[in-house]
Amino acid sequence: MSHFPLWPAQASGYATEVDHLTIAIFVLVMLLSAPVFILMLVFAVKYRRGRAANRAHRIDHNMALELSWAIVPFLLLLIFYVWATRLYFDIHRAPPDALEIQVVAKQWMWKFQHPRGQREINDLHIPVGKPVRLTMASQDVIHSLFIPALRLKQDVVPGRYTSLWFKADKEGSYPLRCSQFCGADHSLMGGHVFVLSQAAYARWLDQAGVDQSLAAQGEALFRSRGCSGCHGPASTVKAPALNGLFGKEVPLESGQTVIADEQYIRDSILLPQSQIAAGYPHIMPTFQNVLSEADVLKLVAYIKSLGAEPREAPR
CATH class of the missing domain: 2.60.40.420 (Cupredoxins -  blue copper proteins)
Structure with missing residues (x-):
């Protein structure tokens, strides 16, 4: 008989935590639902023949019991919510050396x-x-x-x-x-x-060696597509400087301030009129349907690689 694993192999510490969370939620659901189904079975067998019910007495309420079976499951589920939320945010906060x-x-x-x-x-x-x-x-x-x-x-x-x-x-x-x-x-x-x-x-x-790094390929695109004519250090056109741009705050013409992350740079290339940097004219052309997503990623890698110090104008 071939081996059939319950779930895929674990290849990371995160995978182990996800499995622990999954198992813990399964156990909790079983603990909360098992008494209901067990009592349903017991009562179905015990009262299967039926008998006249005495409804003369008044039913007593146990407030502590009723509150406990509402509050305890809520607190347990809240623990799982915090646990799952931490795992969710963990995979979206990469360490700086990634x-x-x-x-x-x-x-x-x-x-x-x-x-x-x-x-x-x-x-x-x-x-x-x-x-x-x-x-x-x-x-x-x-x-x-x-x-x-x-x-x-x-x-x-x-x-x-x-x-x-x-x-x-x-x-x-x-x-x-x-x-x-x-x-x-x-x-x-x-x-x-x-x-x-x-x-x-x-x-x-x-x-699998190649001639150029991703940033170098982006620099070649930067020159061939004419970007250096406006954004290069020796340019006479008034356009935002790109040295040290990545990760910095950028004030927009609308009065908003955004962080120059990958998405900002992508939108500036493909949808330039959607976010005009404050103090600059509306002259940036769109490269939508001109550059592929792979090309844009190369340009993003190049811009990310630019340091804060001025660079020599590309030739």
Whole structure:
């Protein structure tokens, strides 16, 4: 008889916590519901023949009992709410040293790009014990990245970035799926996550070597698309400086202030008129339908790499 596991293997500490939460909720539900079903069975057998009920006496109320079976389950469920909420927020607060990997979902494939420029389709190689942050975008429809062994699932929505992070603690190969129906070949949109030792991951990076890092590819796009003509240090056009922009507060013409994160930079490239920086003219053209999501991610990586000090104008 073949082995049939109750659920997928655990490949991270987060997966272990999710399983503990699942088991604990199951036990709680059983403890709360078992007395009801047991008493239903007992009364069905005891009173199966029926008899005349004496309704002359007045029913006494036990206020302490009635309050206890309402308050105790509520407090127990509140504990689980706090537990689940902490797990939810944990996967959206990546540590600062996380390995940044860009993901583009497209009918019907997953495209991964590493910081040094290595690219993969439907497979993802990562080092064991290293935090990994995924920044994801969809090229067409809604997709959903699902890695059962890590107990992670995140929708990938057109027009915005979504992200999550994880740290795989066990080497091996684990399935990767799309859990959102995305078209005729949805069932084929899958692959594997390969968790490698640090040495094996370094060898894989060397074997899958590329000429340029992701930021360098973005810099090449920055020049070829004419962005340096307005945003370069030597530009005569009044446009926002990009050095040290990422992570800073940006005052808008509307009076609002936003943080220059990945989403802000993406919107500034594809929907520039939706958020005009205060003090600058409305001259930024849109690159929507000109740049792919993969190209935008390269530009975002380049802008993130710019330090606070002025750089020499690209030539």
